[in-house]
Amino acid sequence: MKKMINKPDDVVEEMLQGMVAAHPEYVKRVDGCDVVVRAGGSQGKVALVSGGGSGHEPAHGGYVGKGMLDAAVAGAMFTSPTPDQVYEAIKACDGGKGVLLVIKNYTGDVMNFEMAADMAADEGIEVEKVVVNDDVAVENSTWTTGRRGIAGTIFVHKIAGACAEAGGDLQAVKAVAEKVIANVRTMGMAIAPCTVPAAGKPSFELGENEVEIGMGIHGEPGTHREEIHTVSETTDTLLEKIFAEDLYHEGDEVAVMVNGLGGTPLQELYLANLRVSQVLAEKKINVAKTLVGNFMTSIDMAGYSVTLLKLDDELKKYLAAPADTPAFVQV
Structure with missing residues (x-):
């Protein structure tokens, strides 16, 4: 380690x-x-x-x-x-x-x-x-x-x-x-484990070409493991589970978060977000706000999650309000 x-x-x-x-x-x-x-x-x-x-x-x-x-x-x-x-x-x-x-x-x-x-x-x-x-x-x-x-x-x-x-x-x-x-739903995945410092070894093991879909932020098991696919295909898998909730429909307005788990390059998060934006456009769901980056990580885990928040006027107003913190600044 x-x-x-x-x-x-x-x-x-x-x-x-x-x-x-x-x-x-x-x-x-x-x-x-x-x-x-x-x-x-x-x-x-x-x-x-x-x-x-x-x-x-x-x-x-x-x-x-x-x-x-x-x-x-x-x-x-x-x-x-x-x-x-x-x-x-x-x-x-x-x-x-x-x-x-x-x-x-x-x-x-x-x-x-x-x-x-x-x-x-x-x-x-x-x-x-x-x-x-x-x-x-x-x-x-x-x-x-x-x-x-x-x-x-x-x-x-x-x-x-x-x-x-x-x-x-x-x-x-x-x-x-x-x-x-x-009104908020999230689904994530991991391509590599995290290492808790006191443990000194990875929290789980994945095969060279294996990913875990639905992995938790502490390394808890997800829904299944599968062979690695493209970021677009994987993002589709995450979104399918979110849309199965029957919460987001044509004409809705949403906020999007593509969240890195600590070990995923920003470049790859933007690739995931591109696919999210394409799928939402196809479904005629409007995006009011997009956040891409490391917001809720899992030490050094490689992977990402996708979050959708269905908005109304009240939520949209407060989401757009100013904030000033070490990790989130909005004017």
């Missing part, structure tokens, strides 16, 4: 230190916790808290800033944050207007964020939560009851964050987050 690290056990701590050193205008560290919050505070609005195991950078600390998150909690590599960490994040960013927890649907995340919400409620902090489950690949998986939460989470951060920034109350911010969750 080749990794540009110091000690495997220090990766998360040193990553957070490096993030704060790089972006002091955006984020600061909560003392004694693996939590980053907005450097300028939450300024009396509804606060958004998200997080999960590390290894998905820039998620979630990269989205702390104006128009998105107020705090991000970094668990150990691919490991849910503890309830105490989430609780400290809630306390650190609560501005008196309540806190919304954005949780990816993994059993440990849901349990620990819910425990933290109960702890905060005992302190008089109003907390609501939403659970993102956009992955259409499998219904239940290694760490999940129900569908997994993956790259579509970024759209929840963006749109709910914009609603909070505009002054929406806690119930309004929760409602718009739930609307995103109801």
